[in-house]
Amino acid sequence: MKRAIVTAPGKTDVVDADRPRTGPRDVLVRIRACGICGSDALYIAIGGLPPHHGCMPLGHEAAGEVVEVGSEVTGITVGDHVVIDPMATPGDIIGNGGAQGGLSEYLLIANARRGVGLEVVPDRIPFEVAALNEPMAVALHAANRCNPKPDSKVLIFGAGPIGLGAVLAFRSLGVQHIVVADVIGSRLEKALRVGADAVINSAEENFVERLVAIHGAGEAMFPGKADTDIYLDAAGVPAVIETAIAVAKKGATLGVVAVHKKPVPVDFLSIMSNELTLVGSIGYPTEIFAVTADLVANWQKYALIISHTVDFANLDDALTLAADPGAADKIIVTMN
Structure with a gap:
């Protein structure tokens, strides 16, 4: 699979990586959209965060489609559309110094529980809108x-x-x-x-x-x-x-x-x-999925927040746009 990583101060690359293996308690999500956050620009500028400085996977505002479900997972099925909590595993935060990032073709949610590491959203909600759940x-x-x-x-x-x-x-x-x-x-x-x-x-x-x-x-x-x-x-x-x-x-x-x-x-x-x-105020101690119901109910209004959608193949263009103050408001990278 393809994965975007920060490789050095001011430099990112899209590299080949092994597709994660799904364990009995895990869920594998094919990422379909991921937002670019202001913190991403900081991580790029400093070359990423430890312990993955110089090879840090990027992206934490992700939404996608479940493609594999471990045998012990309940309440989640293949084909479900989901939003992700990147902070669910404190020692391995997605796109914030952890081993995985949302700007990847696939993302493994370990010890997956609905309402904890991920939440299901109706498939009528566009993936780019679902990716707004985290911000x-x-x-x-x-x-x-x-x-x-x-x-x-x-x-x-x-x-x-x-x-x-x-x-x-x-x-x-x-x-x-x-x-x-x-x-x-x-x-x-x-x-x-x-x-x-x-x-x-x-x-x-x-x-x-x-x-x-x-x-x-x-x-x-x-x-x-x-x-x-x-x-x-x-x-x-x-x-x-x-x-x-x-x-x-x-x-x-x-x-x-x-x-x-x-x-x-x-x-x-x-x-x-x-x-x-x-x-x-920082983060979302209890709000990561508390916001989801309103996002689903009023998704057309939330969609107005998005100023640009950019295909993953043109990630460099998206990151350049995001780094230019005033050039864009909310950029969502899409993956088909």
Whole structure:
């Protein structure tokens, strides 16, 4: 079979590898789609992670079709379409330093149990949409960390894949009003199509005035605050943190799911005086398959998050596109 690996800093290759052998407790999946994550660019830049530095299989946002089922496996049959939990085996994480990656023709799920290492999805769901399950679990966990209520007013910074996924996640949790802010008009148009109630182009509008106009004025020690309950940073820009804290009303929550590569100054006086809650979010401790039902029910909206699909034969083109900031939003590599 073919497998994409990181071979050196800044270099990837598609190599021949042995097709995994299926044991009695295992399931073999033919991968049909795999998303490219921002972390993949990091792994490529540094030459992969130990213990497979210099030969690390790539890809962890995978979906595919079951082609072999071990004799002791129950609840899974040949032909099932499945999404994968790459984190299910802590010492051998798929596409994150483990011995396997989702950008391969086949993937072995050891000790396979439905709802643990993989989950079945209806075959009417396109594989490229099913491959969104893993990043959408990241978005759902971020929304859960913010502890929303049905009447919460939410502002999401960033209309990239996680920001758009957060729109759908907050909606699935019953939130009634969601605003998205970004500086790219096309992304904001997509946010509205996904289901945001309003958008703010912070490159063209006064962000604070526009947010107050949408959500109303909020109670705080000083005037000029918005009545927004939850702010979620899915942009990773230092100005987002500064802006959210400056406009937040008393008791508001600021969640951070975006990766900030450098320390960000924080106004702790405002956090203290307005009793703000600051929460971080990483991964999906319980959400990897909790998101699956909503993905299946609303797959047409999730499909809007995908900006490009690229055939596995043109993987270099996909990785080059992913490495160019602003050139693409969500890239899915497909395998026929």
